[in-house]
Amino acid sequence: MPVVVTGSIATDHLMTFPGRFTEQFVEGQMENVSLSFLVDDLIQHRGGAGANMAYGMALLGLAPVLVGSVGNDFADYDAWLTRHGVDTRDVRWSELKHTARFVCTTDAVNNQIASFYSGAMSEAGQIELAPVCDRVGAPDLVVIGPNDPTAMARHTQECRDRGYPFAADPSQQLAWADGDLIRDLVDGADLLFTNEYESALLMQKTGWDAAEILGRVSTWVTTRAAQGVLVRQRDADPIEVIAVPETKPVEPTGGGDALRAGFIAGRTWGLSLERATQLGSAVATEAVEVVGTQEYELRREPFLERFADAFGADAAAEVAAHLP
Ligand SMILES: Nc1ncnc2c1ncn2[C@@H]1O[C@H](COP(=O)(O)OP(=O)(O)OP(=O)(O)O)[C@@H](O)[C@H]1O
Numbered sequence: 001m002p003v004v005v006t007g008s009i010a011t012d013h014l015m016t017f018p019g020r021f022t023e024q025f026v027e028g029q030m031e032n033v034s035l036s037f038l039v040d041d042l043i044q045h046r047g048g049a050g051a052n053m054a055y056g057m058a059l060l061g062l063a064p065v066l067v068g069s070v071g072n073d074f075a076d077y078d079a080w081l082t083r084h085g086v087d088t089r090d091v092r093w094s095e096l097k098h099t100a101r102f103v104c105t106t107d108a109v110n111n112q113i114a115s116f117y118s119g120a121m122s123e124a125g126q127i128e129l130a131p132v133c134d135r136v137g138a139p140d141l142v143v144i145g146p147n148d149p150t151a152m153a154r155h156t157q158e159c160r161d162r163g164y165p166f167a168a169d170p171s172q173q174l175a176w177a178d179g180d181l182i183r184d185l186v187d188g189a190d191l192l193f194t195n196e197y198e199s200a201l202l203m204q205k206t207g208w209d210a211a212e213i214l215g216r217v218s219t220w221v222t223t224r225a226a227q228g229v230l231v232r233q234r235d236a237d238p239i240e241v242i243a244v245p246e247t248k249p250v251e252p253t254g255g256g257d258a259l260r261a262g263f264i265a266g267r268t269w270g271l272s273l274e275r276a277t278q279l280g281s282a283v284a285t286e287a288v289e290v291v292g293t294q295e296y297e298l299r300r301e302p303f304l305e306r307f308a309d310a311f312g313a314d315a316a317a318e319v320a321a322h323l324p
């Protein structure tokens with residue numbers, strides 16, 4: 001049975017300006033700004049949480065079904081995802097808007113000027129899951145990743161109505177969402193994913209303490225960067241899994257999405273919660289050791305070797321039985 005991944009699909013355009021932005025600000029002219037910076041570097045990355053998670057799952061052989069809304073500029077990105085094993089047939093192409101885009105310029109002292117264009121993503125609320133599930137079969141799990149808020153609420157409701165198990169992954173959308181929306185996204189989830197900061201924010205905004213949250217979701221996974229991962233369930237002892245020792249983070253962005261991909265793949269394979277979390281941790285390490293969120297690869301032998309060093313030979317053998 002397939003895993004359906006809903007969430008943002010976007011590209012990042014990152015530029016570097018060798019000077020300092022502030023040297024071009026003119027005192028007394030701040031109501032009348034017209035600035036242009038000659039940048040010396042442009043890097044483009046494929047991203048968006050939904051696409052990142054689907055990419056990781058595809059590397060693990062899961063053939064995930066990606067659901068989201070993109071623009072007419074999506075052809076190259078589509079080919080990339082398809083080539084890596086993501087099923088993009090249910091990605092919706094907007095007729096009017098470009099794919100969501102993050103554009104950021106960083107200067108020589110790390111000041112940043114950035115914009116986020118949500119574009120086609122703002123139409124994701126028009127997507128219905130039923131036709132997707134008619135095509136691919138009743139899903140094992142529907143991931144509700146960060147996305148247009150209307151889409152997140154709609155997908156969650158549809159999962160409840162149709163009885164599809166869902167993973168709540170509101171991530172950065174917790175920053176602006178109000179308590180009502182967050183309670184609605186989380187209640188009844190099979191899985192809840194947060195990082196440590198988001199777990200505090202979620203409790204603050206919903207007014208629910210940890211016990212109350214655990215009464216409403218089956219499994220709550222909290223990532224803690226280098227401190228590893230905490231997995232909680234209502235009537236079981238919490239599980240703690242370490243981050244892979246000697247991880248050398250180059251750029252931490254994308255670690256969370258990769259962790260989710262590994263964890264969900266492990267669960268889909270039928271591994272124990274602890275083993276699935278270890279797999280998530282190992283995939284996350286690969287993601288944080290490269291620049292970009294879909295630039296890592298999972299080469300079987302080195303991956304398993306490192307996995308065995310971190311979590312033991314028996315654990316590695318269980319993973320090896322499923323790894324492509
Ligand atoms: N410094 C690190 N050392 C080792 N592992 C790390 C490090 N940073 C991140 N990771 C791995 O990535 C996972 C997710 O990281 P983190 O808890 O920072 O999530 P996040 O803040 O949601 O990340 P993202 O920037 O992708 O949204 C961690 O559980 C861990 O496995």
Ligand SMILES: [Mg+2]
Binds near residue numbers: 171256257
């Ligand atoms: Mg995150």
